Structures are given as C-alpha cells and as structure tokens.
Amino acid sequence: MKALCWHGKNDVRIDTVPDPIIQDPDDVILKVTSTAICGSDLHLLGGLVPTMQEGDILGHEFMGEVVDLGKNVTKFKKGDRVVVPFTISCGHCSYCESEEYSLCDNSNPEPELGQKNMGHAIAGIFGYSHMTGGYSGGQAEYVRVPYSSVGPVKVPDELGDEKVLFLSDIFPTGYMAAVNADIKKGDVVAVWGCGPVGQFTIKSAWMLGASRVIAIDSVPERLKLAETFGKAETISTTNSQEVYSLLMDMTGGKGPDCCIDAVGAEAHGTGKMEIIKDEVKDIVKLDSDHPYALEQIIKCCKKGGNVSVPGVYVDTVEIPFGAAMNKSLTFRMGQTHVQAYLEPLLNKIKNEEIDPSSIITHRLKLEDAPNAYETFRDKKDGCIKVVMTP
Ligand SMILES: NC(=O)c1ccc[n+]([C@@H]2O[C@H](COP(=O)([O-])OP(=O)(O)OC[C@H]3O[C@@H](n4cnc5c(N)ncnc54)[C@H](O)[C@@H]3O)[C@@H](O)[C@H]2O)c1
Ligand SMILES: [Zn+2]
Ligand SMILES: [Zn+2]
Known part of the structure; x- marks a missing residue:
C-alpha cells in the first residue's frame, strides 16, 4: 500500500x-x-x-x-x-x-x-x-x-x-482544553492560537458557559475564522506587551479568568529579541521548545486563574514559573x-x-x-x- x-x-x-x-x-x-x-x-x-x-x-x-x-x-x-x-x-x-x-x-x-x-x-x-x-x-x-x-x-x-x-483528535482536544480550564458560567476565556485546535477550543469554551471568548493569533484568516465560526473577539499578535495591554483593557485590568495555550512548542516569538533568541537556539540546538504563548499566558492570566495547555511541548521549557507560583495559577494539561x-x-x-x-x-x-x-x-x-x- x-x-x-x-x-x-x-x-x-x-x-x-x-x-x-x-x-x-x-x-x-x-x-x-x-x-x-x-x-x-x-x-x-x-x-x-x-x-x-x-x-x-x-x-x-x-x-x-x-x-x-x-x-x-x-x-x-x-x-x-x-x-x-x-x-x-x-x-x-x-x-x-x-x-x-x-x-x-x-x-x-x-x-x-x-x-x-x-x-x-x-x-x-x-x-x-x-x-x-x-x-x-x-x-x-x-x-x-x-x-x-x-x-x-x-x-x-x-x-x-x-x-x-x-x-x-482536534474536536475532543479543544473540548478537553476547555474542560481543563475549569470554565465557570460567566468566565472570560482567552485562547492563544487560532489553528484547528484553537478553533474547537473556542467553540467548546462557549459550550461550557464562557461569557466572552478572546482569541489571539497573528494569521488574518485564522483570526477571521475565530470570529465567524467561533464568534470570538480577536487580538492580532504584534508584540507580547501589546497583547498584555489589550487584554488588561478588555478585562478592566483583571486579566482573563481562564487562559488556554492552543499553540504549543512552536510558538512564534513576536518581539525582535525573541526572534533572535529562536535563531540562536536553532543554530546551537538548545532546547527546542519556544514557550512564548505560555509566557504571555502566565503574565496575562488573572490572579488565581486557570491555565489549560493542550498545546504540545516536548522538551525542557523555560517559563516564568515564579510569576505562576506567586499568582496562584492552576495548570492542567495533557494529551x-x-x-x-x-x-x-x-x-x-x-x-x-x-x-x-x-x-x-x-x-x-x-x-x-x-x-x-x-x-x-x-x-x-x-x-x-x-x-x-x-
Ligand atoms: N493535547 C493534545 O492531545 C493535542 C492534540 C492535537 C494537537 N495538539 C497541539 O495543539 C497545538 C495546536 O495544534 P493546531 O493543529 O491548531 O496547530 P497549528 O500549528 O495549525 O496552530 C497553531 C497556531 O498558533 C499560532 N501561534 C503561533 N505562535 C503564537 C503566539 N506566540 N501567540 C498566539 N498564537 C500563536 C499560529 O499562528 C497558529 O495559527 C499544537 O501544539 C499541537 O501539537 C495537542
Ligand atoms: Zn493531533
Ligand atoms: Zn489502559
């Protein structure tokens, strides 16, 4: 065959x-x-x-x-x-x-x-x-x-x-991502990544009672689909500081209740330094997981909020774990x-x-x-x- x-x-x-x-x-x-x-x-x-x-x-x-x-x-x-x-x-x-x-x-x-x-x-x-x-x-x-x-x-x-x-895969994966975010009726849910998994995560967040779903990506047609298929509000990633500022504006400074990483190990860096860091890592073959979405999530998620990670990571991941600990974030993830x-x-x-x-x-x-x-x-x-x- x-x-x-x-x-x-x-x-x-x-x-x-x-x-x-x-x-x-x-x-x-x-x-x-x-x-x-x-x-x-x-x-x-x-x-x-x-x-x-x-x-x-x-x-x-x-x-x-x-x-x-x-x-x-x-x-x-x-x-x-x-x-x-x-x-x-x-x-x-x-x-x-x-x-x-x-x-x-x-x-x-x-x-x-x-x-x-x-x-x-x-x-x-x-x-x-x-x-x-x-x-x-x-x-x-x-x-x-x-x-x-x-x-x-x-x-x-x-x-x-x-x-x-x-x-x-991807419909159950989006659904489990929303379940793992422990969405309560009325929660604001932010989803990083509007690929196929992100799209089903958005749909599932509504099914589980979200009051607002905000989707983040940089690819115009994927953001468009998040708006039409997913009925989400969208943020086009330009740089991580801007995503943070926009999310704070949209949530009265509190941050989303639930943040979902539907990006995984191959997140694009958006700042100039992040892009240079990626190129260096690729050349010297250092840890290959690029946790930019996860980094942003830890910064943006409300204190005591829930982080769900359907995105796949393979290797060691460098994240601001101190911020996650001090903000009392709850993480759930998995295949x-x-x-x-x-x-x-x-x-x-x-x-x-x-x-x-x-x-x-x-x-x-x-x-x-x-x-x-x-x-x-x-x-x-x-x-x-x-x-x-x-
Ligand atoms: N947990 C599971 O069982 C399971 C199952 C299926 C897929 N996955 C994983 O889910 C992830 C998404 O899968 P997919 O099929 O949608 O892949 P995909 O590559 O098509 O989508 C990823 C999206 O993330 C966007 N993105 C990249 N960097 C970003 C950033 N910094 N901020 C915001 N968005 C960013 C990309 O533009 C892209 O649209 C992958 O890591 C995949 O391995 C996990
Ligand atoms: Zn898959
Ligand atoms: Zn078994």
Missing part, C-alpha cells in the same frame, strides 16, 4: 510499504477513507520529537471502513465506517478506568523509551514516535487499529467523513483522553450543534501529502486544515 513515511527533519515521502495485518484478536484493519494533518504532525516534521525512526508511517487523525477483524471483535463488522481516537488505550488499567485514556499503562509496547525521557510512559499514539509505542499511523491506504473495543465508534451513514473525522469525549461530541454533531467541517480549507489526495505538510506548516494559500483521501 501507499503511506506517508517520515525520513527525517522536513522530509516526509509517500512510500510503498507492506499492508497491515491482524496481530491481536482485538485488532481491526481499516481501509482509510479520510485522514487529516495535525499541528502535532508539524512537530514531527520539524524534527522536535525524539525516537522517530526512518520509515515510520505518520498520521493520527483518520477514519475508514472495516475490512478485516480479529477473532475477538464483536463491536464492528466488515463494512462499518469507524472513527478512531488518536490515543490507543487498553480500557481496563487504572488510568483507563478513570477515563484518563492518554495515560494508559498497557497500550505502549515500548514503555522504556517514555520512562527514560519522561519518568513514565504514556499511552500508545498512532504515528507519533517510538516513545508512544511506534504504532503505524493512518496517513495511509490501510491501518491496523489495536484495542478496537476501546474508543473507536461506528458513525451513522448520514454523517459524511468531513463532519466526524475530527472526533479522532487528550479522546475516548472520554468521542461519543458525547458525536451527539453534538448529530444534533447539529456544531459542524466541524467548517474549518477545512484544503481537500487533497494522500499522494499530495508531502506538499500538503508544507502548505499547512507555512500557512500558505490560506491553509487552516487539510483533509486527504487515499
């Missing part, structure tokens, strides 16, 4: 690789019908994530049709259309039992790599390095889905792929526990409370994936979200 494979920093290619086969009795094989590129894939493209190996198949946002089943699978039959959480979870360890699926103790077959890098391994993730299990991803014609009884759901025929595909949110969010789509397909700007073939990665990374041609079909 054809699949998008990682060959090193800024080098992804369509290769011909062996078709996946059933390995465990709870596996299903899907013929992929739609797959998307995520901001998290850009961290792989940029070479930020350790333990990638040449030839790894990428992709953790996908759905497809069941074409083969392990002997224990009763939940699905051949021909079912299934959307798959990007986190792979066993369903019965203590973490899965408390619905913290991305922390599953059993689904990562290479836990020693996670232990070495982070102290403990997290769950397996499709197409996301050997630290998260080395599972082949779904930017491919076919994919093996292990632990198929935990999480993947059958979708009704009347909902097309584009409406449900983002249940695999999304997709399985916990998939069914309730599917119901919101069925009830037409949200149409996730509104954020798609590029529809391409899988063989265009190497160019699509570049277009998405460089935000060329108004690109906000790419969906590919094999």
Whole structure:
C-alpha cells in the first residue's frame, strides 16, 4: 500500500510499504477513507520529537471502513465506517478506568523509551514516535487499529467523513482544553492560537458557559475564522506587551479568568529579541521548545486563574514559573483522553450543534501529502486544515 513515511527533519515521502495485518484478536484493519494533518504532525516534521525512526508511517487523525477483524471483535463488522481516537488505550488499567485514556499503562509496547525521557510512559499514539509505542499511523491506504473495543465508534451513514473525522483528535482536544480550564458560567476565556485546535477550543469554551471568548493569533484568516465560526473577539499578535495591554483593557485590568495555550512548542516569538533568541537556539540546538504563548499566558492570566495547555511541548521549557507560583495559577494539561469525549461530541454533531467541517480549507489526495505538510506548516494559500483521501 501507499503511506506517508517520515525520513527525517522536513522530509516526509509517500512510500510503498507492506499492508497491515491482524496481530491481536482485538485488532481491526481499516481501509482509510479520510485522514487529516495535525499541528502535532508539524512537530514531527520539524524534527522536535525524539525516537522517530526512518520509515515510520505518520498520521493520527483518520477514519475508514472495516475490512478485516480479529477473532475477538464483536463491536464492528466488515463494512462499518469507524472513527478512531488518536490515543490507543487498553480500557481496563487504572488510568483507563478513570477515563484518563492518554495515560494508559498497557497500550505502549515500548514503555522504556517514555520512562527514560519522561519518568513514565504514556499511552500508545498512532504515528507519533517510538516513545508512544511506534504504532503505524493512518496517513495511509490501510491501518491496523489495536484495542478496537476501546474508543473507536461506528458513525451513522448520514454523517459524511468531513463532519466526524475530527472526533479522532482536534474536536475532543479543544473540548478537553476547555474542560481543563475549569470554565465557570460567566468566565472570560482567552485562547492563544487560532489553528484547528484553537478553533474547537473556542467553540467548546462557549459550550461550557464562557461569557466572552478572546482569541489571539497573528494569521488574518485564522483570526477571521475565530470570529465567524467561533464568534470570538480577536487580538492580532504584534508584540507580547501589546497583547498584555489589550487584554488588561478588555478585562478592566483583571486579566482573563481562564487562559488556554492552543499553540504549543512552536510558538512564534513576536518581539525582535525573541526572534533572535529562536535563531540562536536553532543554530546551537538548545532546547527546542519556544514557550512564548505560555509566557504571555502566565503574565496575562488573572490572579488565581486557570491555565489549560493542550498545546504540545516536548522538551525542557523555560517559563516564568515564579510569576505562576506567586499568582496562584492552576495548570492542567495533557494529551487528550479522546475516548472520554468521542461519543458525547458525536451527539453534538448529530444534533447539529456544531459542524466541524467548517474549518477545512484544503481537500487533497494522500499522494499530495508531502506538499500538503508544507502548505499547512507555512500557512500558505490560506491553509487552516487539510483533509486527504487515499
Ligand atoms: N493535547 C493534545 O492531545 C493535542 C492534540 C492535537 C494537537 N495538539 C497541539 O495543539 C497545538 C495546536 O495544534 P493546531 O493543529 O491548531 O496547530 P497549528 O500549528 O495549525 O496552530 C497553531 C497556531 O498558533 C499560532 N501561534 C503561533 N505562535 C503564537 C503566539 N506566540 N501567540 C498566539 N498564537 C500563536 C499560529 O499562528 C497558529 O495559527 C499544537 O501544539 C499541537 O501539537 C495537542
Ligand atoms: Zn493531533
Ligand atoms: Zn489502559
């Protein structure tokens, strides 16, 4: 089959690789019908994530049709259309039992790599390095889905792929980001980053009772979408001092109650010094995480406020922790526990409370994936979200 494979920093290619086969009795094989590129894939493209190996198949946002089943699978039959959480979870360890699926103790077959890098391994993730299990991803014609009884759901025929595909990651991720911000009715919520995750975070903040949602980015079409799809007020980042001043003006000097970092490790510095610092760090290969959004959040968040971090960080991050401590900020973060949110969010789509397909700007073939990665990374041609079909 054809699949998008990682060959090193800024080098992804369509290769011909062996078709996946059933390995465990709870596996299903899907013929992929739609797959998307995520901001998290850009961290792989940029070479930020350790333990990638040449030839790894990428992709953790996908759905497809069941074409083969392990002997224990009763939940699905051949021909079912299934959307798959990007986190792979066993369903019965203590973490899965408390619905913290991305922390599953059993689904990562290479836990020693996670232990070495982070102290403990997290769950397996499709197409996301050997630290998260080395599972082949779904930017491919076919994919093996292990632990198929935990999480993947059958979708009704009347909902097309584009409406449900983002249940695999970014809709639950935006929703969990809002849940983690512990939004109380009437809270002012500020969201840094108006990429796909930011867009769903904004929508979810309203669902959880925000009275105002303020979205921050520098890309005009993403800010525009935050206004039209998200009904948010927006701030275009020019420099960090200006973002602080504007947010204080908008909140009577108090700062937002809840601040959400939907940017992650590859935040753009906005001041001249920050840009120079980034260039130096890149040259000498110092810690690669650039926490500019997080830095601003700590400064802008109200005293005693909540900070939620769906944005992915990989390495050591230099942040003003003293300010966070003294301001009594509460932090919550993590890879999304997709399985916990998939069914309730599917119901919101069925009830037409949200149409996730509104954020798609590029529809391409899988063989265009190497160019699509570049277009998405460089935000060329108004690109906000790419969906590919094999
Ligand atoms: N926690 C999870 O499980 C999970 C799941 C999916 C994605 N993510 C992460 O969420 C983040 C966002 O994903 P995405 O797909 O929306 O990516 P994206 O790269 O398309 O979007 C990031 C946005 O942040 C903006 N940005 C950059 N620097 C900024 C700054 N200093 N201030 C404000 N905005 C800034 C960019 O212009 C861009 O629009 C990524 O780090 C991704 O890895 C996490
Ligand atoms: Zn993702
Ligand atoms: Zn588990």
